[in-house]
Amino acid sequence: MAILVTGGAGYIGSHMVKELLDREEDVIVLDNFQQGHEAAVLGGKLFVGDIRDTSILNKIFENHAIEAVIHFAASALVGESMVNPSKYYSNNLYGTLCLLDAMHQYGVKKIVFSSTAATYGEPVKVPIQETDATIPTNAYGETKLAVEKMLRWYDTAHDIKYIALRYFNASGAHESGLIGEDHEPETHLIPIVLQVALGQRSKIDIYGDDYPTKDGTCIRDYLHVSDLVDAHILALEKLRTGGESKIYNLGNGKGYSVKEIIETARIVTGHQIPAEIKERRNGDPAVLIASSDKIKSELNWTPIRTKLEQIIESAWKWHLNHPMGYRKE
Known part of the structure; x- marks a missing residue:
């Protein structure tokens, strides 16, 4: 079957x-x-x-x-x-x-x-x-x-x-480095940040830094x-x-802010990754975090790659090996 x-x-x-x-x-x-x-x-x-x-x-x-x-x-x-x-x-x-x-x-x-x-x-x-x-x-x-x-x-x-x-x-990529995230156009934060590190973008835009969060930027749940x-x-x-x-x-059950993503990417990649504050986008909630208690309880699901560093390191490995994504191949 x-x-x-x-x-x-x-x-x-x-x-x-x-x-x-x-x-x-x-x-x-x-x-x-x-x-x-x-x-x-x-x-x-x-x-x-x-x-x-x-x-x-x-x-x-x-x-x-x-x-x-x-x-x-x-x-x-x-x-x-x-x-x-x-x-x-x-x-x-x-x-x-x-x-x-x-x-x-x-x-x-x-x-x-x-x-x-x-x-x-x-x-x-x-x-x-x-x-x-x-x-x-x-x-x-x-x-x-x-x-x-x-x-x-x-x-x-x-x-x-x-x-x-x-x-x-x-988010992230397979541990083998063989497959990863390649969208056209790219709209997801982590690959966009890594494209800045690769020199494919001049900077990363941060849409609003006055949200009611710990650093003023939106918080999202990355899995x-x-x-x-x-x-x-x-x-x-x-x-x-x-x-x-x-x-x-x-979901991961733990949220990370836009600034946390950028700062962690700077550490992982060793690149400066310039950022610029822009006006808020309409409809962006301050915080989006999932409760995954139901699937953990009923199906015994346990996410094991929960640290932001792990997620970004795996994505960075993919992008280094495939700087133009699959298109060059």
Whole structure:
């Protein structure tokens, strides 16, 4: 039996594929390379195509005994989702609808879904718990929440069991240095800071230093991508043993400020990394930290790469080895 990883050439998906291969799982990868990179897929059988293409879904499910799906394929830029919501509803929601219909048609009953903390919107309290209100403030978060609701009804109607994992900030890179984070455009703080260290940017902009935090800059929850992948493995095993559908937060549980990220990157890289204070961006909450108590209690998940230095060191190793990302390769 095989595991189908949609979006398996992307940042998190490629780490998932490597972990499954290391566990000697039979892996099928589906990716349209909208954000993913062929060089990031270190094994398994790769299909190049879109989850909205029913012909390629039929080809995969007809010719391979798929046991479960781990679903990463999605558009994930908050700003873009606000100016082009059609893309997000088509790719994220309709794409998942096509995938679920194919799963139902071929009798596949297990899916681990890559959701997001953006489903919560502006938090009413921190740390954020799974029972808190979900009021997304952007189309990206809205489409992910809509998928969660769709999963619930496919479970009710077709007994497709799911575990949805709401990520906070995935970061870092695989310890091997073979795969890491390469987006175009890059919007995540840690790789942008490291691009300054590499001389690819002149400075890092800090959007606001007057927040009610210890140093005035926003605080976010950063989770090492390998710890995130470990949670997916636990979710998959839970479904394999007859587990019920669930939603879990995934975070480090400890927040780091923008200034802490920059200062730690200066220490790790040995570079000055110039920074400039800019005006606040609209809609940036002061603090976003996850409570991951539920998944720790129910699935015995324990993140082990929790120190900021570990996260940035692993990312720096990747960027040093791949200064132009996968594109040069």
